[in-house]
Amino acid sequence: MSRRTTYLIVLLLSxxxxxxxxxxxxxxxxxxDVADLKPDFTLSSTDFITSFEKDSAGVKKYNDKxxxxxxxxxxxxxxxxxxxxxxxxxxxxNISIEMASKNNDLAKNLKVGDNVTIKAxxxxxIAADPLLASFGEKxxxxxxxxxxxx
Amino acid sequence: xxxxxxxxxxxxxxxxxxxxxxxxTSTGSISFFSSTTLxxxxxxxxxxxxxxxxxxxxxxxxxxxxxxFDKSLMQTHFNENYMESDKFPKSTFDGKITNMADVKLNxxxxxxxxxxxxxxxxxxTKEVSEKGTxxxxxxxxxxxxxxxxxxxxxxxxxxxxxxxxxEIEVTVNCKLAKV
Numbered sequence: 001m002s003r004r005t006t007y008l009i010v011l012l013l014s015x016x017x018x019x020x021x022x023x024x025x026x027x028x029x030x031x032x033d034v035a036d037l038k039p040d041f042t043l044s045s046t047d048f049i050t051s052f053e054k055d056s057a058g059v060k061k062y063n064d065k066x067x068x069x070x071x072x073x074x075x076x077x078x079x080x081x082x083x084x085x086x087x088x089x090x091x092x093x094n095i096s097i098e099m100a101s102k103n104n105d106l107a108k109n110l111k112v113g114d115n116v117t118i119k120a121x122x123x124x125x126i127a128a129d130p131l132l133a134s135f136g137e138k139x140x141x142x143x144x145x146x147x148x149x150x
Numbered sequence: 151x152x153x154x155x156x157x158x159x160x161x162x163x164x165x166x167x168x169x170x171x172x173x174x175t176s177t178g179s180i181s182f183f184s185s186t187t188l189x190x191x192x193x194x195x196x197x198x199x200x201x202x203x204x205x206x207x208x209x210x211x212x213x214x215x216x217x218x219f220d221k222s223l224m225q226t227h228f229n230e231n232y233m234e235s236d237k238f239p240k241s242t243f244d245g246k247i248t249n250m251a252d253v254k255l256n257x258x259x260x261x262x263x264x265x266x267x268x269x270x271x272x273x274x275t276k277e278v279s280e281k282g283t284x285x286x287x288x289x290x291x292x293x294x295x296x297x298x299x300x301x302x303x304x305x306x307x308x309x310x311x312x313x314x315x316x317e318i319e320v321t322v323n324c325k326l327a328k329v
Contacts (some may be wrong), residue, residue: 017207027223029223030221063236083177084197098177122177123213123216124214124216124239124240131209131244133210134173135172135203135329136172137199137201144218
């Protein structure tokens with residue numbers, strides 16, 4: 001076997017191993033931690049809710065984006081490992097943020113009326129409709145993987 | 151006389167509706183599980199809105215993007231290739247507990263129920279009927295159910311049947327509080 005052929009085999013094997021490593025890494029890659037991501041939008045809870053009330057179709061700009069919100073806590077719903085924080089602003093919609101499990105201890109200690117800044121991933125918008133209203137439920141803007149910024 | 155009868159019937163039904171007890175949550179859980187010889191796939195959603203009235207009416211609203219997978223790539227494929235969550239962002243169930251007379255909402259216990267209604271997934275609505283339980287504990291009610299969903303029934307394309315089963319097991323666990 002010539003030296004050139006040997007180099008070629010080693011090169012091809014190296015490329016193959018590198019490609020296999022890349023595929024393995026991409027396949028097993030975990031979801032990113034919102035704590036490590038910069039916010040795409042930073043705004044008050046009032047402005048965030050108003051943007052949905054004004055233009056529910058235009059809010060697609062928030063899809064899969066990290067939102068940093070400042071507002072007053074109206075409710076905390078503690079779960080086994082995840083707490084949900086609701087920011088209300090007495091509007092027709094509320095903001096429901098499922099906190100990251102890593103941030104659960106801090107989130108559990110939030111109290112109604114606390115001013116809080118939370119960074120989270122936008123999920124969806126459930127418009128207020130007669131069915132929800134008949135159960136006393138408002139429309140809701142849902143975010144997940146929330147972290148308390150301050 | 152006929153009008154008087156209708157007016158009385160309306161007032162009675164209004165009073166009945168107002169006396170209905172209602173329960174709700176916006177932090178219910180739904181998970182699904184797919185098992186093939188190659189791999190098991192599981193995802194959880196803890197942002198489910200579920201509503202129940204004492205007459206047995208049930209409504210469930212699920213944001214598809216709230217499903218969390220262990221692996222980022224699976225979550226991307228789920229949203230983009232299978233559920234097309236930008237096009238069909240929600241799944242809903244609108245139905246009724248058909249044997250609500252067996253459920254004593256003021257007596258703690260676990261009651262077997264049958265829930266029937268319209269299940270909408272991926273923009274396709276089907277009439278379904280599934281078994282489940284209603285657990286009463288004080289003013290809280292927990293709805294639990296486990297059922298199978300066949301992907302072709304809801305026009306969900308599955309080109310990788312070796313990796314993803316065409317029949318997905320769905321587990322519902324929603325703890326509702328009295329409104």
